[in-house]
Amino acid sequence: SQQGEEDPQALSIQEGENATMNCSYKTSINNLQWYRQNSGRGLVHLILIRSNEREKHSGRLRVTLDTSKKSSSLLITASRAADTASYFCALLHGSSNTGKLIFGQGTTLQVKP
Amino acid sequence: EPEVTQTPSHQVTQMGQEVILRCVPISNHLYFYWYRQILGQKVEFLVSFYNNEISEKSEIFDDQFSVERPDGSNFTLKIRSTKLEDSAMYFCASTGREGRQETQYFGPGTRLLVL
Numbered sequence: 001s002q003q004g005e006e007d008p009q010a011l012s013i014q015e016g017e018n019a020t021m022n023c024s025y026k027t028s029i030n031n032l033q034w035y036r037q038n039s040g041r042g043l044v045h046l047i048l049i050r051s052n053e054r055e056k057h058s059g060r061l062r063v064t065l066d067t068s069k070k071s072s073s074l075l076i077t078a079s080r081a082a083d084t085a086s087y088f089c090a091l092l093h094g095s096s097n098t099g100k101l102i103f104g105q106g107t108t109l110q111v112k113p
Numbered sequence: 114e115p116e117v118t119q120t121p122s123h124q125v126t127q128m129g130q131e132v133i134l135r136c137v138p139i140s141n142h143l144y145f146y147w148y149r150q151i152l153g154q155k156v157e158f159l160v161s162f163y164n165n166e167i168s169e170k171s172e173i174f175d176d177q178f179s180v181e182r183p184d185g186s187n188f189t190l191k192i193r194s195t196k197l198e199d200s201a202m203y204f205c206a207s208t209g210r211e212g213r214q215e216t217q218y219f220g221p222g223t224r225l226l227v228l
Contacts (some may be wrong), residue, residue, distance in 0.1 A: 042221035098169035
């Protein structure tokens with residue numbers, strides 16, 4: 001399937017620890033985007049990484065992309081209780097000319113104070 | 114910072130009724146999308162819209178669904194005769210002039226409950 005498969009499905013850590021979430025996929029991609037969703041709320045865009053990029057940073061977020069392994073990871077450093085949310089990867093297929101994003105099932109992150 | 118807005122935030126309707134979900138994309142954006150998320154499930158693509166026409170639609174987007182950009186700012190999703198299984202969170206998204214391969218910005222969603 002085209003969709004991203006994320007692991008772990010759930011992650012519980014202490015405040016201050018790092019959290020790593022992984023996304024694997026099966027098709028070629030144009031780009032991969034990571035979103036955060038607080039419970040029952042909207043999707044907040046975090047980072048977009050293109051197929052020709054290997055790593056991007058934004059504040060405490062670091063995203064890597066390995067197109068040979070068809071996988072991406074999202075690292076949140078020095079986590080805070082406010083980081084508690086669900087995190088989704090979303091793929092833009094390599095040949096897409098419509099912008100259709102394919103979402104994964106998500107990782108639910110709980111950061112304990 | 115510009116953002117996508119959606120109204121209403123919540124809507125409760127009876128099965129068989131028509132609903133219209135409204136979105137105001139970020140101004141000067143050209144590509145518009147609707148997605149939905151059934152409770153506890155992943156976000157699913159419904160339809161993409163560009164240059165006043167549908168560019169792609171999913172299998173979910175059957176004849177009961179339609180989209181419209183009636184003026185220069187609103188983008189609407191209409192469900193003609195709602196079913197129980199249409200209960201979900203509906204998200205609108207838009208992408209800018211740089212192209213459809215850029216960041217999609219999502220609205221806060223409309224939670225639709227069909228009784």
